[in-house]
Amino acid sequence: MLGTALIAAFLAGGWFLVTAWPLQLIAAIRQKDSPAHGIIIGLLHIWRFISDHPLAIGGLTGLFIGDFATGIKVGALIQLVFFGVFIVGAAVPPRPMVATIMAVIFASKLGVEHGAVLGMAVPIAVFSLMLFLSNISIMSFFYERFARQAAKTGNLKKLELWHAILQPINITLINAIPAFLGVYFGVPLVGKVLNAIPAWLSGGFGTMQGILPVAGFALLVYTMNPGPMILLFAAGYAIGTVTQLTPMATALVVIALVFFYMKTRGGQNSLEPAMVAAGEGVSKIPLSFGDRISLAWRNFTWYYNASFEVLGGWGFAYQLVPFLRRYKTDEERAEAMTRNIAFWNTNVYAGGVIPGMVAAMEAQRAENNEAIDGNAIQALKVATMGPVAGIGDSLYHATLVPIILAIGTNMVLDGNSFGWFFSVFGLIALFAASVYYLVGLGYNLGVDALNRMRGVVDTVAEGAKYVGLILVGTMVANLVKVNLGITYTTGEQVINLQEILDSIMPGLPALGLFFLAYWLLRKGVKPIWLIIGLMVIAILGTHFGVLLS
Amino acid sequence: MAIALIRIDDRLIHGQITTNWIAQTNANMIIIASDRVVQDKVRKSVVELTAPKNIKTEVLSIAEAIEKLTGPLAGENCRAFVICVAPDEVLALREGGVDFTHVVIGNMGSMGRGEEAVRITKSVMLTKKDREDFALLQQMGVKCEIRVIPQDRPIDIARHL
Numbered sequence: 001m002l003g004t005a006l007i008a009a010f011l012a013g014g015w016f017l018v019t020a021w022p023l024q025l026i027a028a029i030r031q032k033d034s035p036a037h038g039i040i041i042g043l044l045h046i047w048r049f050i051s052d053h054p055l056a057i058g059g060l061t062g063l064f065i066g067d068f069a070t071g072i073k074v075g076a077l078i079q080l081v082f083f084g085v086f087i088v089g090a091a092v093p094p095r096p097m098v099a100t101i102m103a104v105i106f107a108s109k110l111g112v113e114h115g116a117v118l119g120m121a122v123p124i125a126v127f128s129l130m131l132f133l134s135n136i137s138i139m140s141f142f143y144e145r146f147a148r149q150a151a152k153t154g155n156l157k158k159l160e161l162w163h164a165i166l167q168p169i170n171i172t173l174i175n176a177i178p179a180f181l182g183v184y185f186g187v188p189l190v191g192k193v194l195n196a197i198p199a200w201l202s203g204g205f206g207t208m209q210g211i212l213p214v215a216g217f218a219l220l221v222y223t224m225n226p227g228p229m230i231l232l233f234a235a236g237y238a239i240g241t242v243t244q245l246t247p248m249a250t251a252l253v254v255i256a257l258v259f260f261y262m263k264t265r266g267g268q269n270s271l272e273p274a275m276v277a278a279g280e281g282v283s284k285i286p287l288s289f290g291d292r293i294s295l296a297w298r299n300f301t302w303y304y305n306a307s308f309e310v311l312g313g314w315g316f317a318y319q320l321v322p323f324l325r326r327y328k329t330d331e332e333r334a335e336a337m338t339r340n341i342a343f344w345n346t347n348v349y350a351g352g353v354i355p356g357m358v359a360a361m362e363a364q365r366a367e368n369n370e371a372i373d374g375n376a377i378q379a380l381k382v383a384t385m386g387p388v389a390g391i392g393d394s395l396y397h398a399t400l401v402p403i404i405l406a407i408g409t410n411m412v413l414d415g416n417s418f419g420w421f422f423s424v425f426g427l428i429a430l431f432a433a434s435v436y437y438l439v440g441l442g443y444n445l446g447v448d449a450l451n452r453m454r455g456v457v458d459t460v461a462e463g464a465k466y467v468g469l470i471l472v473g474t475m476v477a478n479l480v481k482v483n484l485g486i487t488y489t490t491g492e493q494v495i496n497l498q499e500i501l502d503s504i505m506p507g508l509p510a511l512g513l514f515f516l517a518y519w520l521l522r523k524g525v526k527p528i529w530l531i532i533g534l535m536v537i538a539i540l541g542t543h544f545g546v547l548l549s
Numbered sequence: 550m551a552i553a554l555i556r557i558d559d560r561l562i563h564g565q566i567t568t569n570w571i572a573q574t575n576a577n578m579i580i581i582a583s584d585r586v587v588q589d590k591v592r593k594s595v596v597e598l599t600a601p602k603n604i605k606t607e608v609l610s611i612a613e614a615i616e617k618l619t620g621p622l623a624g625e626n627c628r629a630f631v632i633c634v635a636p637d638e639v640l641a642l643r644e645g646g647v648d649f650t651h652v653v654i655g656n657m658g659s660m661g662r663g664e665e666a667v668r669i670t671k672s673v674m675l676t677k678k679d680r681e682d683f684a685l686l687q688q689m690g691v692k693c694e695i696r697v698i699p700q701d702r703p704i705d706i707a708r709h710l
Contacts, residue, residue, distance in 0.1 A: 223568045309668070382559075384599075386560025387563060387596055390563040390566065390599060454598050
């Protein structure tokens with residue numbers, strides 16, 4: 001068991017200690033990063049982001065314990081519950097990464113029914129969230145002690161080195177240790193507990209597997225804010241109930257149709273000319289490939305030492321280190337560092353455009369103090385971080401990322417393990433390309449980059465939203481299973497409620513449950529209560545025979 | 550024009566608003582009512598550029614906002630989500646005759662306004678002036694609550710004045 005527990009700890013964050021951490025320390029000590037070095041660190045960081053998604057980490061856990069099939073299956077099931085769960089501003093959702101690692105190991109080692117591990121994953125994810133939040137509180141101390149002190153004296157190396165050194169505290173202590181303890185002590189314990197579970201409860205777990213995904217899908221549709229476009233979801237649902245298309249085929253058809261629609265009405269979509277203060281933040285100093293790579297990989301480290309005071313402020317300054325080094329005196333550095341460690345919070349993927357702009361301005365100011373006013377740099381950050389977060393959250397968290405995960409998850413549950421590779425490599429490509437592109441765009445165009453972004457975002461976000469709604473509809477049809485056990489007798493005839501509903505449209509109870517969940521979310525019910533409510537319904541419903549597993 | 554909600558948020562339009570509040574309040578337009586934003590050319594153009602396309606967005610000075618929210622357009626089939634940057638702007642709206650009894654505070658103060666501010670929650674920092682403004686709003690019968698997203702439990706600002 002020690003071996004398996006160590007694997008769990010490694011996957012949950014221990015890997016960081018032997019890969020990205022030393023590489024970043026080397027960069028900080030040498031005070032220099034080469035492109036090859038940066039690309040490797042960047043990809044490792046991207047994996048860190050992707051591993052928060054149950055499908056991704058489930059599959060990798062499966063690979064490490066030699067049971068890939070269970071890994072992706074359990075990962076996909078948990079993914080369904082956590083689809084719409086993401087960070088919006090200061091609102092931090094449950095974190096399913098450690099829970100998924102443990103669930104895969106329990107399912108594989110103990111042969112536990114998948115529904116049962118699903119029931120365990122939810123409370124563990126909430127526990128991970130509590131650890132995460134307490135860690136953010138602790139980080140305030142380090143921010144004061146190191147980042148602010150370094151900024152006072154213009155000690156750039158201190159700021160960079162301590163940001164790099166402290167990162168494992170976040171990633172290792174709050175994830176790897178619970179994962180190790182959970183597996184080491186959990187496997188024997190869970191084995192005993194499961195044997196003691198009465199039949200009615202284990203029946204409830206089976207039902208749960210069918211209805212819990214409703215929470216994830218409802219939350220996802222809610223964050224897409226469809227309005228009347230909810231009709232597209234209903235249409236997707238109808239398509240899903242009557243066709244036998246594979247998930248990939250469905251996705252292709254839907255994407256093609258939406259693409260066609262967006263093209264045909266593209267003419268009306270002309271953009272008003274931007275009223276941007278022209279030339280704001282545009283640099284005359286060209287951006288080298290190496291510096292662009294530096295900006296890109298460091299973009300993923302913003303929130304590693306997040307504290308409630310400034311959230312990603314320290315990370316933001318860390319990202320700009322290669323540019324802040326160009327200031328010649330300690331006084332100039334101190335001024336620039338103080339400016340850049342201030343409050344920072346935006347969407348990681350879309351937000352890359354802002355450090356691009358800031359880097360261009362800092363580079364010019366380092367060359368000629370008169371060229372740009374320091375306050376203008378700060379004003380630009382303040383002006384852009386909120387709005388860009390708005391774009392990024394709706395584009396990445398609410399549409400593109402869930403779509404890529406949805407296609408893969410659906411394929412995996414359909415028995416096709418390629419779905420895992422599709423989602424993981426799809427997300428790696430999306431994140432790497434977005435950030436690399438946007439930091440350069442921001443650097444080269446200044447504020448005008450937002451103009452360029454808007455053109456893309458308007459079409460992509462809208463199209464992706466339509467695709468997402470239809471796809472989620474087909475997935476609810478295929479993956480949510482609500483079987484009513486209600487029958488009544490009139491004279492000789494036994495009437496089964498489920499059969500009557502099926503003759504109207506197959507899977508009608510599932511659709512009803514989805515809309516109930518969606519309505520509750522719109523009424524302001526917290527997602528975690530929705531999940532718990534569905535678990536209770538599954539267990540009680542099965543116990544009293546209203547629901548069949 | 551109906552007011553869906555008045556919110557104080559110095560990050561203006563961002564994820565919490567686009568993915569949560571708009572749906573929750575059934576708003577069909579966003580009005581940013583702030584002299585600070587109108588006077589900051591970069592900030593104003595950034596907001597206009599990045600506003601979500603499916604919802605009409607206007608950046609107005611306090612005077613313009615008062616005119617819009619109380620003027621002859623009242624009764625039009627519009628539900629406006631009004632965003633101000635600080636409580637003094639909300640106070641100005643109220644003193645200008647805009648009718649509301651409820652203000653939600655999202656994020657304010659973290660990005661610094663050149664005055665000393667004290668953090669009272671994760672997302673809210675108040676200056677001395679802010680406290681006075683909130684107290685005035687309170688006296689006018691306006692309930693001000695800290696609530697980052699709709700699912701959060703509201704915290705009455707009165708507890709922190």
